[in-house]
Amino acid sequence: xxxxxxxxxxxxxxxxxxxxxxxxxxxARAVVWLHGDLGAGKSTLARxxxxxxxxxxxxxxxxxxxxxxxxxxxxxALHLDLYRIGDAGELEFLGLDADDGRLWLxxxxxxxxxxxxxxxxxxxxxxxGSGRTISFEAGTETGRDWLEKLEEPERLxxxxxxxxxxx
Ligand SMILES: Nc1ncnc2c1ncn2[C@@H]1O[C@H](COP(=O)(O)OP(=O)(O)OP(=O)(O)O)[C@@H](O)[C@H]1O
Ligand SMILES: [Mg+2]
Numbered sequence: 542x543x544x545x546x547x548x549x550x551x552x553x554x555x556x557x558x559x560x561x562x563x564x565x566x567x568x569a570r571a572v573v574w575l576h577g578d579l580g581a582g583k584s585t586l587a588r589x590x591x592x593x594x595x596x597x598x599x600x601x602x603x604x605x606x607x608x609x610x611x612x613x614x615x616x617x618a619l620h621l622d623l624y625r626i627g628d629a630g631e632l633e634f635l636g637l638d639a640d641d642g643r644l645w646l647x648x649x650x651x652x653x654x655x656x657x658x659x660x661x662x663x664x665x666x667x668x669x670g671s672g673r674t675i676s677f678e679a680g681t682e683t684g685r686d687w688l689e690k691l692e693e694p695e696r697l698x699x700x701x702x703x704x705x706x707x708x
Pocket of ligand 2: 583584585622648
């Protein structure tokens with residue numbers, strides 16, 4: 542997928558299909574900053590990635606705990622939501638280390654800037670009519686490789702009906 546390319550996600554199933562594609566190509570270690578307003582679909586994408594990576598049972602919202610941790614293959618996934626953080630210094634109380642975890646999925650990362658590991662991948666979500674648009678920007682070589690491995694978005698999203706069994 543070309544960097545900066547934006548994709549229309551017509552419904553939640555499309556967001557889930559994209560999350561599955563990201564999970565299929567997950568690098569050995571990755572930090573993802575999820576940008577977007579309230580209701581843009583950040584948690585939907587994060588939850589779908591965690592599911593695709595084999596997380597079973599409930600996936601709690603980290604709104605109040607700030608972080609939730611899930612074991613996945615070869616490490617942990619950390620899901621953060623920093624909407625309610627006072628300042629980036631509060632991140633220290635969570636006792637997280639930049640080397641901790643295989644995957645970081647961070648909602649409202651701008652509120653923790655300075656206390657977070659840098660993003661390999663920036664994901665931007667926006668409301669667009671009844672759907673969403675999503676765009677990506679790589680922050681590191683890892684992020685660039687990840688984006689390159691993603692299938693062409695059009696192909697990816699035409700797979701949605703099949704994978705959802707509603708074709
Ligand atoms: N592609 C999509 N098209 C239409 N609706 C979607 C899409 N993706 C997610 N949604 C819906 O958007 C709503 C809000 O999603 P979500 O909770 O993931 O947002 P969020 O960005 O995490 O918000 P917050 O900042 O409050 O945590 C949900 O009802 C979800 O079903
Ligand atoms: Mg959310």
